[in-house]
Amino acid sequence: MKVLxxxxxxxxxxxxxxxxxxxxxxxxxxxxxxxxxxELDRDAYDAVVMDIMMPVMDGVTxxxxxxxxxHTTPAIFLTAKSEVADRVEGLDAGADDYLTKPFxxxxxxxxxxxxxxxxxxxxxxxxxxxxxxxxxxxSELRAHNTIALALKEARLLSCLLSTAGQEWPADTLLSEVxxxxxxSSDLVQMYIxxxxxxxxxxxxxxxIEKSAANGYRILEVSDV
Amino acid sequence: xxxxxxYYDTMNSVMHTLVRAVEENSRRHExxxxxxxxxxxxxxxxxxxxxxxxxxxxxxxANAYHALRAVTDSIGLRIVCLFIDDVYENAALLRNLxxxxxxKEKDYIQNAKPNGYRSYHMILDVETDAxxxxxxxxxxYFVEVQLRTIAMDTxxxxxxxxxxxxxxxxxxxxxxxxRRCANELAACDVSMQTLRNIIRDS
Numbered sequence: 001m002k003v004l005x006x007x008x009x010x011x012x013x014x015x016x017x018x019x020x021x022x023x024x025x026x027x028x029x030x031x032x033x034x035x036x037x038x039e040l041d042r043d044a045y046d047a048v049v050m051d052i053m054m055p056v057m058d059g060v061t062x063x064x065x066x067x068x069x070x071h072t073t074p075a076i077f078l079t080a081k082s083e084v085a086d087r088v089e090g091l092d093a094g095a096d097d098y099l100t101k102p103f104x105x106x107x108x109x110x111x112x113x114x115x116x117x118x119x120x121x122x123x124x125x126x127x128x129x130x131x132x133x134x135x136x137x138x139s140e141l142r143a144h145n146t147i148a149l150a151l152k153e154a155r156l157l158s159c160l161l162s163t164a165g166q167e168w169p170a171d172t173l174l175s176e177v178x179x180x181x182x183x184s185s186d187l188v189q190m191y192i193x194x195x196x197x198x199x200x201x202x203x204x205x206x207x208i209e210k211s212a213a214n215g216y217r218i219l220e221v222s223d224v
Numbered sequence: 225x226x227x228x229x230x231y232y233d234t235m236n237s238v239m240h241t242l243v244r245a246v247e248e249n250s251r252r253h254e255x256x257x258x259x260x261x262x263x264x265x266x267x268x269x270x271x272x273x274x275x276x277x278x279x280x281x282x283x284x285x286a287n288a289y290h291a292l293r294a295v296t297d298s299i300g301l302r303i304v305c306l307f308i309d310d311v312y313e314n315a316a317l318l319r320n321l322x323x324x325x326x327x328k329e330k331d332y333i334q335n336a337k338p339n340g341y342r343s344y345h346m347i348l349d350v351e352t353d354a355x356x357x358x359x360x361x362x363x364x365y366f367v368e369v370q371l372r373t374i375a376m377d378t379x380x381x382x383x384x385x386x387x388x389x390x391x392x393x394x395x396x397x398x399x400x401x402x403r404r405c406a407n408e409l410a411a412c413d414v415s416m417q418t419l420r421n422i423i424r425d426s
Contacts, residue, residue: 140407145336148404148411190422197418201410203334 001116002026002043006036006050006059007078012101016049019105025112033062040071047112048075052090060093067094074115078103127161130220132204134161144203152177153198156191160208160218167215185214192216227275228298229288234354235269238365239299242318242350243267246303249317261313263374264304270297292357296327296347297368304377308333308417311344311371318369323351327366333376339399340406341380344371375409 003025007013010031017027028043030036034057036050048066052059059077066073077090077098087098097111127134132143139154141147149157155177159168170185178187192208199206208218226232243265250261270278275298276286284290291298305311311333319326328347336342346369356363372380383402392398 145334145410146403146407147414148408150411150415193418193422194415197414198411201334201414 001046001112002028003112004036004039004045004048004050004073005029006031006033006048006054006062008032008051008054016105016108020109020112023109033057033059033065036062037065037069040066040073041069045073047115048073049108049112050075050077050095052077052079052086060089063090063093063095074118076108076111076115127158129161129164129218130205132199132202132206134158141198141202141204143199143205145201147198147202149198150194153191153195156188157195157218160216164218167211167213167217169213169215173216188216227272227286227288227291228269231288231292231357232269234352234356234363235292235299235365237354238350238352238367239267239269239301241352242301242321242324242348242367242369245321246301246314246317249314253313259306261310262303262305264302264377266302266304268300270295270300289357292365296366299365299367301367301369302377303369303371305371305373307420308373308413309420311373314371315344315346318346318348325349325351333372336406336410339383340403341383342372342376342406342410343380345369346371373413375413379406379409 001024003020005013005017005020005027007016007029008031013029013031017029020027028039028045030039032054033050036048036059037057039045040048050059050062054062063075063077066075075095075097077087077095078101079086079090079098080101090098096115099108099111125135125137127136132141134141134149134154134157136154136158139149139151141149141157156173159173159176170188173188174183174185177191189210192210196208199208205221206218207221208216210216228235246262246265254260270291275291275295278295279286279290282294284294303311303314305314315329318324325348326346327349328345330345332341332343332345348367348369350365350367351362352365353361354363355361356365358364379402382405386392386395386398386402
């Protein structure tokens, strides 16, 4: 795992870098926000650890630039200030987490691991369940046959498959698949019908069931 | 003399009997439910040249006996429907037609071919009052029926064009994109069938 460390205090930077390297991370250190922005444009990183108060360019400004140029690299802020307003500003600028100085090295390492785990989970491309496989990148559903899925169908199915067997309330599915859109739960039911028809057409051993509480879950069924 | 010798007229009448049955069934369905059961119905007796070519390819002598016994698609029907369920309704009709026995059935809709081909195939043995090539009366004739949706038909037409064109730049890319198209067309067929069910049930 490759980490970019941006910290202007030499001592702290060296200690953090040494500790992370000991933990098996590959660390590149820079001394201000402007260098961090340049470095992220130059190379790909798994995570960014960045101080807020830095000369030349502060961490919040750097974070905004990094996100504006499309980088989704997980980022943790290190902040000497413990005021709520600074933490809010940092998180809103695009950071995923923060640590208040002084902090424990083990905690920084654990938070990096947690971020990395989430990043990997978000990127899940293939879901398997019984004889079926959902490829979210190709938007394809495969079992005995293969069929294309609409974008919303693929998202809906990936929700149900991410916690297979567990029930999803219709409202939760609405906000996951149609965020910010003014749509009714009838739409969820219609897309569930599309998905069930497609599951049958590829002869998947699975069906999406509706509960009395207006929730949905995917279940394995014997060969149809 | 025709490769089908004296049997051509009987073949023609067998073919038209089936065509009439499919058409009448669709008309009945239309007056009951307001929608016909197929969009296009094509039929043909395999032309002389193709039959001779096929017999030669299979190492058979060019005569009526082999044309009517070794080859099962001397008489062919293609029923093209708007919706997937209509394909199965037409297949059910043929299966239950008096004097009609299913020799072989292959559901390439539920078992799409690896290249993406989807269709429902039936080989029927149809009984007729006239004699057949074995000298039996009533006689028996093979009929091959292909049933599919318009989307599947369009796909098959394009795949056919590709297969018979010898010089194609980048054939692997075309084949894989054709497969993707087949999966997208199948998605549309299934979604439209689902919508029709929802509309009809509401």
